[in-house]
Amino acid sequence: FSHFLRTAYNSLSKAMDGDDREVFITVREFQKYLKENIAKVGLREEFLSRYLNEGFSGGEKKRAEVLQMAVLKPKISILDEPDSGLDIDAVQSVAQAISKVSTKDATVIIITHYARILNFLDKLDFVHVFAEGKVLQTGDASLAQKLEAEGYEWALEKTA
Numbered sequence: 001f002s003h004f005l006r007t008a009y010n011s012l013s014k015a016m017d018g019d020d021r022e023v024f025i026t027v028r029e030f031q032k033y034l035k036e037n038i039a040k041v042g043l044r045e046e047f048l049s050r051y052l053n054e055g056f057s058g059g060e061k062k063r064a065e066v067l068q069m070a071v072l073k074p075k076i077s078i079l080d081e082p083d084s085g086l087d088i089d090a091v092q093s094v095a096q097a098i099s100k101v102s103t104k105d106a107t108v109i110i111i112t113h114y115a116r117i118l119n120f121l122d123k124l125d126f127v128h129v130f131a132e133g134k135v136l137q138t139g140d141a142s143l144a145q146k147l148e149a150e151g152y153e154w155a156l157e158k159t160a
Contacts, residue, residue: 002048005071006030012072037070041097059090063097069108070101078109083117095120115144129155 009030035045041063050056056064062082069077082098083091099122102108110117118124118141127144129137129152136155137143147155 002031002034005034005068008068009071034071037067037101040070040100041067042093043067057090058085059093062086062090062094066094066097066101069098073103074106076107076109078111080111081113082110083112083114088116091117092120099123115141115148118144131156 006027031048034048038045038047043060043063047060047064065079065082069079079098082094086094095117098108098110099120102123110121112118118127124141127139127141128135129143129147131152
């Protein structure tokens with residue numbers, strides 16, 4: 001897994017200009033950088049010695065996705081259902097990982113069908129309700145809570 005991330009990181013760095021460019025010369029330097037980020041997302045260091053997707057739990061897979069976000073530092077991250085298939089403890093740890101690696105300089109879009117992950121995020125700017133490719137409603141966290149309590153029918157009716 002670490003080889004995959006190092007390759008992606010160095011490829012991305014080579015494409016960058018100026019102060020944002022940071023190529024790791026040695027494997028040791030990159031391993032140190034990875035260990036710092038692994039701690040942020042709640043994974044153990046032995047994670048680095050495993051092959052990509054070998055024996056990962058659902059929560060580890062999701063935190064590995066967040067680790068990629070931490071290492072590659074994209075300006076926009078789209079996380080499609082980072083809470084799917086996880087128990088509540090894993091959802092909480094994934095949300096905490098997202099909160100720890102998110103920065104004010106980047107946008108994180110979380111696509112979910114349930115509000116439970118939103119309850120664990122440190123910062124939530126907007127909630128959008130989509131149907132048939134259109135934004136039906138926009139609001140704050142209370143909009144997600146209303147959807148949980150009442151379902152989607154009211155949002156669909158309001159736009160009809």
